[in-house]
Amino acid sequence: MTKKEKIVILILDDEKQFTEELHEFFQNSGYNSFETNNAPDARKILNEHEIDLLILDVRMPGVNGLDILEEVKSRYPAMEIIVVSAHGDMDTVIKAMRLGAFDYLRKPFRHIDIQIAIERTQKYLQMQCRLKQMEEKNSLISKNLEEKIKRHFIGISPLILEVFESAVTASKYPDANVLITGESGTGKENIARIIHYSSKRKDHVFCAVNSSSITDSLLESEFFGHKKGSFTGAIENKMGFFEVCNDGTLFLDEIADMPLNLQAKILRAIEEKVVTRVGETNQIHTDFRIVSATNYDIEKMVDKRIFRLDLLHRLNTLHIHIPPLRERPEDIKPLVNHYVEVYAMKFNKPNIRIDKEVIECLETYQFPGNVRELKNMVERAVILCKGNTLGINNFPVKPKRISSPEQKTDLNDLRILEMDLIRKTLIECDFNQKAAAEVLGITRDALIRKMKKHNISIKK
Ligand SMILES: Nc1ncnc2c1ncn2[C@@H]1O[C@H](COP(=O)(O)OP(=O)(O)OP(=O)(O)O)[C@@H](O)[C@H]1O
Numbered sequence: 001m002t003k004k005e006k007i008v009i010l011i012l013d014d015e016k017q018f019t020e021e022l023h024e025f026f027q028n029s030g031y032n033s034f035e036t037n038n039a040p041d042a043r044k045i046l047n048e049h050e051i052d053l054l055i056l057d058v059r060m061p062g063v064n065g066l067d068i069l070e071e072v073k074s075r076y077p078a079m080e081i082i083v084v085s086a087h088g089d090m091d092t093v094i095k096a097m098r099l100g101a102f103d104y105l106r107k108p109f110r111h112i113d114i115q116i117a118i119e120r121t122q123k124y125l126q127m128q129c130r131l132k133q134m135e136e137k138n139s140l141i142s143k144n145l146e147e148k149i150k151r152h153f154i155g156i157s158p159l160i161l162e163v164f165e166s167a168v169t170a171s172k173y174p175d176a177n178v179l180i181t182g183e184s185g186t187g188k189e190n191i192a193r194i195i196h197y198s199s200k201r202k203d204h205v206f207c208a209v210n211s212s213s214i215t216d217s218l219l220e221s222e223f224f225g226h227k228k229g230s231f232t233g234a235i236e237n238k239m240g241f242f243e244v245c246n247d248g249t250l251f252l253d254e255i256a257d258m259p260l261n262l263q264a265k266i267l268r269a270i271e272e273k274v275v276t277r278v279g280e281t282n283q284i285h286t287d288f289r290i291v292s293a294t295n296y297d298i299e300k301m302v303d304k305r306i307f308r309l310d311l312l313h314r315l316n317t318l319h320i321h322i323p324p325l326r327e328r329p330e331d332i333k334p335l336v337n338h339y340v341e342v343y344a345m346k347f348n349k350p351n352i353r354i355d356k357e358v359i360e361c362l363e364t365y366q367f368p369g370n371v372r373e374l375k376n377m378v379e380r381a382v383i384l385c386k387g388n389t390l391g392i393n394n395f396p397v398k399p400k401r402i403s404s405p406e407q408k409t410d411l412n413d414l415r416i417l418e419m420d421l422i423r424k425t426l427i428e429c430d431f432n433q434k435a436a437a438e439v440l441g442i443t444r445d446a447l448i449r450k451m452k453k454h455n456i457s458i459k460k
Pocket residue numbers: 152153154155182183184185186187188189190191293295371372375442443446
């Protein structure tokens with residue numbers, strides 16, 4: 001049924017007087033209708049016209065009305081059928097309803113009865129039509145979303161293309177847990193979203209959770225949910241992350257920060273796919289996939305017994321490692337181009353071109369904050385840019401040359417570089433960690449971790 005107001009009806013009954021009378025009634029009521037007294041003609045009309053409703057006599061000489069009903073339902077599944085039966089033929093009516101008839105009328109019936117039946121059918125068909133339109137719209141939205149997500153994945157280096165390939169593989173196995181490792185700002189969450197939105201779980205929830213941002217006392221209730229009144233503050237029944245992510249993906253960000261007691265509980269939920277809300281006893285089944293991420297050396301944490309080996313095994317069915325940006329300088333140019341376009345549009349500065357020197361310099365920069373740092377750098381540069389050309393003077397960080405490919409970078413140099421940069425930035429920001437993290441293009445948590453790693457104290 002399209003958007004038309006009135007439905008198109010076909011009447012099939014061997015009684016000529018009955019079909020003529022009904023046809024006339026429909027015409028007078030403003031419906032478009034056809035009538036016939038035999039099955040071959042009915043097939044022809046059904047073939048040539050877009051019929052929404054068939055009024056079918058299930059008892060006609062020489063033909064089995066139920067066979068016709070089955071045939072029509074299988075050839076035109078969207079068409080509805082009202083069967084007409086004689087008094088005392090309830091068995092056939094029941095069979096017809098089981099075969100998918102929408103309604104039935106018993107002969108003789110009044111015009112008002114058929115009018116009501118038709119209006120009901122019309123309403124139902126309109127609802128079906130609206131549902132179909134909504135489904136189409138929905139699938140269009142998902143398609144747009146998928147395209148948008150793909151547009152958000154920038155990179156041409158073999159290293160990042162390999163990451164993308166692994167994400168595509170992971171999306172095809174929607175029940176396999178995935179562990180994503182990589183330095184801060186390399187795009188772990190980005191990849192987690194790509195996996196989710198390319199998988200069959202895409203129409204369900206993607207929930208990103210960082211357990212270090214939840215206070216210890218609330219951790220269990222946030223993950224498992226709680227019953228109203230089970231503790232002070234539990235004013236309502238609440239679903240936990242595992243339940244919310246039923247059929248979807250739970251993204252566990254920075255798993256290294258997860259307390260050991262929560263690790264044990266999470267392991268159980270992952271293994272059994274059931275959860276029990278705090279204050280409840282019954283178990284709730286939930287089907288989630290876990291994508292987790294860390295920028296720590298998680299195996300070292302297992303060695304130190306601060307991360308459970310059995311949980312790590314559960315989480316890394318598939319493992320994707322995102323290399324730091326400095327190891328894939330080919331990606332810098334497309335990333336800069338992309339973000340210049342994004343911010344030029346945002347700040348209404350069209351036609352910005354990028355000085356060749358900018359790319360050359362950035363390709364030799366270390367990017368401790370990886371893509372996030374580059375993105376922030378470009379945003380700032382576009383804001384600072386006065387004319388039409390983005391020059392190296394618009395970039396606050398003076399690029400440092402890295403060693404030539406033959407001379408491999410000494411890891412110790414990188415450590416010192418990173419330590420220096422963090423120290424200088426902290427001093428510049430008057431030891432305000434939030435501001436320093438922003439300047440560095442990393443999260444505050446990442447900055448604190450790095451400060452711990454380099455033994456940098458916040459005292460002036
Ligand atoms: N390949 C990429 N293409 C486009 N944008 C990217 C890419 N990789 C990362 N980004 C962007 O860089 C920023 C940081 O990415 P993301 O948050 O996914 O990093 P992360 O590894 O999760 O960082 P952290 O460890 O600090 O949580 C985001 O704005 C993201 O959109």
